[in-house]
Each structure stands twice: as C-alpha cells, then as structure tokens.
Amino acid sequence: MRRLIFATQRLDPDDPVLAATVPMVRALAARVDELVVLCDTAVPGAVPPNVRVHEFGAATQAQRGAKFVAALARELRQRPVGVVAHMVPLYAVLAAPLVRPLRIPLVLWYTHWKGHAVVRVAAKVSTAVVSVDERSFPLASGKVHGIGHGIDLAEFSCSDAPPGEGTLRALVLGRYSPAKGLETILRGAALAGVRVEVHGSDAEFEEYKRGLERLARELDVDADLGGPVPRAALPALFARQDVLVNNMRAGAPDKVVYEAAASCLPVLASNPVFDDLLPADLRFDRDDPASLAERLRSLDRRRRPELREIVAERHSVEHWADGLLATVEGR
Numbered sequence: 001m002r003r004l005i006f007a008t009q010r011l012d013p014d015d016p017v018l019a020a021t022v023p024m025v026r027a028l029a030a031r032v033d034e035l036v037v038l039c040d041t042a043v044p045g046a047v048p049p050n051v052r053v054h055e056f057g058a059a060t061q062a063q064r065g066a067k068f069v070a071a072l073a074r075e076l077r078q079r080p081v082g083v084v085a086h087m088v089p090l091y092a093v094l095a096a097p098l099v100r101p102l103r104i105p106l107v108l109w110y111t112h113w114k115g116h117a118v119v120r121v122a123a124k125v126s127t128a129v130v131s132v133d134e135r136s137f138p139l140a141s142g143k144v145h146g147i148g149h150g151i152d153l154a155e156f157s158c159s160d161a162p163p164g165e166g167t168l169r170a171l172v173l174g175r176y177s178p179a180k181g182l183e184t185i186l187r188g189a190a191l192a193g194v195r196v197e198v199h200g201s202d203a204e205f206e207e208y209k210r211g212l213e214r215l216a217r218e219l220d221v222d223a224d225l226g227g228p229v230p231r232a233a234l235p236a237l238f239a240r241q242d243v244l245v246n247n248m249r250a251g252a253p254d255k256v257v258y259e260a261a262a263s264c265l266p267v268l269a270s271n272p273v274f275d276d277l278l279p280a281d282l283r284f285d286r287d288d289p290a291s292l293a294e295r296l297r298s299l300d301r302r303r304r305p306e307l308r309e310i311v312a313e314r315h316s317v318e319h320w321a322d323g324l325l326a327t328v329e330g331r
Contacts, residue, residue, distance in 0.1 A: 001033045004328065005075055007068070007095065008086040011042035011053065016201070017175075019231040020255060021086070022046050023152035027321035036075050038068060038091075069094055082107060082127075082328035089122030096125035105328050111136040111149075113179070113251030128327050132253050132315075133273050147323030148315040151258045153308070155231075158264035159239035161303050167222070168194045168296060171241040171265075173229075173256045174248070176202040176209040181247035181270070181287060183215060188245075188284075188292030190221040197241070198225045238263040242301050246271070247286060258315050261307035268295050277310050 006028060013022045025047050029035040035051045042053045054075070056067035072083070072095055082105035085091035092108045099106045108126040110119065115138030123129055123139055131137040133146040162169065170189060174180050182198070189196045202209040209225065216223040229237060238244070244260040246269040253273040260267050261277060269278055270286035281298070285291040313319070325331075 001078075002031075003034045003036070003078065003080045004028060004032045004325070005036045005038065005072065005080045005083045006086060007038040007072075007084065007088070007091040009040055009088060011037065011039055011046045013043065013046055014230060014232070016228040016231060020150070020152070023155070023317050024086075024150050024320065025051060027150075027152075027317045028324070031321055031325055032081070036080070038071050038075075040064065065090075065094055069098065073098055076102065076104070080104060081325075084109060084324065084328065085122065085126070087111075089119045092122040092126050093118060100125065100127075105330070107324070107328050109324070111252060113138055113249055115139050130324055130327050133276070135273050136251060136253050138251055145323070145327050147327065148319045149253065149255055149258045150317045150320030151255070151262050151311050151315050152317045153262050153312055156235055156238070156259055156262040156308075158303055158305055158308060159235070161301055162240055162242060165301075168192070168299065168301070169240070169242045170194050170196050170268075170296065171237065171244045171260075172196060172198040172200075172246070173234075173237075173244070174200045174246075174254055176200050176205045176212065176225075178205070178208055179249045179252070181249065182212055184247050184287050184289050184292060185245050186212065186216055186219060186221055186223060187289035188296060189223065190219040191289055191293035192296035194296050195222040196224070196245075198223065199227065199229045199237070201228045234259065235263060238265045241265060243268055243296070243299055245269075245292070245296075247292075249286070258311050261304070262311045264303040264305050264308050266299060266301070266304050267307065268292065268299070276314065277307065 010018045029048045029051050037053045040057045054071040058064045083099050085108045105127040108129045111131045129144045130147050132149045134144050137144045243266045246257050248254045284295045
C-alpha cells in the first residue's frame with residue numbers, strides 16, 4: 001500500500017490564509033492509497049475518503065508537540081513511503097527522531113524568506129526540502145527542489161476585463177506586514193493616479209496598518225485599506241480589478257500572485273522569483289515607487305490568458321503533488 005503522512009497546520013476550505021492546503025491534500029490523496037494528515041484543527045468533510053485526519057490541537061505548544069509526536073509514532077507502525085512537514089519546520093524537527101532511524105524519507109515543504117534556527121535544524125534533519133523555487137528557500141542547500149506553488153486552477157477562471165477606461169483599479173492582497181512593502185505600493189499609486197484596494201489581516205501589525213492609513217491620507221491617494229476576504233470571494237474580487245500589485249520581499253513568492261495569474265489578471269510584482277511567470281513589463285524594482293508608477297501608467301489592461309497557461313504548466317496543484325511525491329520517493 002502506498003501510504004503518505006502529511007503534517008500541516010489546518011484543514012479549512014474557508015480559512016482566508018490556509019484554505020489552499022485543502023486542494024493540496026486532495027491532490028496528494030488522489031496519488032496514494034492512503035493519506036494520513038496530522039494537523040492542529042480540521043473541518044469535517046473537507047477531504048476525500050482515503051484521508052485519515054489526526055488533530056493535535058491543544059492549549060500550549062508543548063502539549064501540541066506531545067500530541068503530534070504520539071500520533072506520528074502510532075502511524076509509523078505501518079510503514080509509509082514518507083513523511084512531509086508542510087510549512088512548519090518544527091514538524092520536521094519533532095518528526096526526525098522517529099522517522100530518520102527507520103530510514104523513512106522526511107521532506108520539508110517551506111517557502112519563506114525567514115531562515116531562523118528552527119529552519120536550519122529542519123533542513124539539516126530532513127531528507128530533502130521542497131519549495132516553489134530554489135530561491136524561495138532561505139538557505140543555500142543541495143537538498144532543495146523547486147516544484148511550483150500548487151495552485152488549484154479549478155478555483156479560478158479567466159474573466160473579462162472590467163468595462164471602461166477610467167481610473168486604473170489596483171488590488172493588493174495579503175497580511176498587513178512590513179515585509180509586503182505596502183508603503184511603496186501606496187506611493188507608486190499616488191504618482192500614477194491609481195485607485196488601490198487592499199485586503200488582508202492586521203492581527204499582528206495593527207500599528208503598521210494605522211501608519212499606512214496615515215500615509216494614504218498624506219499622499220491623498222485613492223486607497224481603501226480593508227480587512228481579509230473569504231477565499232470563495234477571490235474570483236469575483238479579481239474580476240473587478242485591472243491589476244494585482246505585489247511587493248513582497250524576495251524569498252517568499254506570494255501564492256496570490258499565481259492565483260491572480262490563474263484568473264488571467266495582469267500582475268505587477270517585484271520579487272525576482274516571479275521571473276518564470278511574469279515578463280519584464282510586469283515586473284518593477286522593489287521599494288521603488290517611481291518604477292512601479294511607470295509600470296502602472298503603461299499597463300495593458302487586457303486579460304492575460306498566457307499567465308494562466310504558465311501557472312497550469314509549472315504551478316498547478318497537480319504538478320506540485322507529482323513533484324512532492326517524486327521527491328519523497330527519490331525519483
């Protein structure tokens with residue numbers, strides 16, 4: 001029996017941040033006989049029948065870790081083809097003492113710019129590391145394999161461009177975090193006379209968001225700084241915009257860029273990792289409002305079906321699942 005263990009944070013198709021994990025789990029389940037998911041919490045009925053879910057949620061991190069280790073130990077009695085730690089390096093660190101002595105492959109999926117101590121230990125104890133691209137893992141290592149971002153194209157479809165040639169409408173999605181470089185986007189929009197609609201959580205950076213609101217008033221830019229939106233609302237949100245703008249710092253390719261591209265929405269981004277998706281006219285220099293303003297002024301508002309084709313070829317959830325299993329099995 002081909003059996004895989006997958007450790008992740010949450011299974012919830014309505015979660016504004018982590019909902020994309022659900023189609024990843026479904027894609028993996030379609031390729032194995034049994035998929036065991038260890039997660040903090042899960043919504044009933046979110047996964048196929050051949051997926052068994054163990055929830056290890058608890059009041060403290062120590063309790064969660066103990067429950068995770070106990071659940072993993074039980075599942076290792078029937079040998080899996082591998083164990084995958086999804087986005088949380090600590091899962092790999094906790095799993096390694098149980099998994100590596102049994103010579104079971106341990107694979108870490110991680111895409112972020114933070115290369116803190118836990119990431120370094122996780123990379124060391126893992127058999128292999130997978131990420132969107134070799135450049136989206138923060139440490140240089142021969143263990144790293146780029147396998148794409150895992151976009152469920154069934155969730156997104158091309159829409160017609162909004163009618164009219166009035167003020168350009170730019171969309172920004174993601175947490176209100178300094179790493180997103182939102183000040184540059186506001187300054188670039190002000191220079192280009194663009195309307196900006198921002199959606200994201202400010203749970204960790206409330207003061208940062210208040211600073212952005214002050215900056216928007218100072219710049220007199222037409223900006224709406226709103227809260228997070230449900231994942232199900234993304235297609236309609238993409239459909240009424242002219243462009244998505246992303247200024248995330250290098251090393252962390254935001255999934256929303258690929259989701260917007262899968263919707264054929266033009267995307268302007270500064271992260272060098274997007275050079276396999278976006279042509280030069282859709283990229284700008286990070287932290288350079290003038291560079292962004294130039295791209296906004298010259299933007300062709302037509303929808304970009306060629307972007308969806310690239311996502312389908314290199315970043316679909318099916319491509320991701322095939323790449324992950326190939327890495328687990330050493331193919």
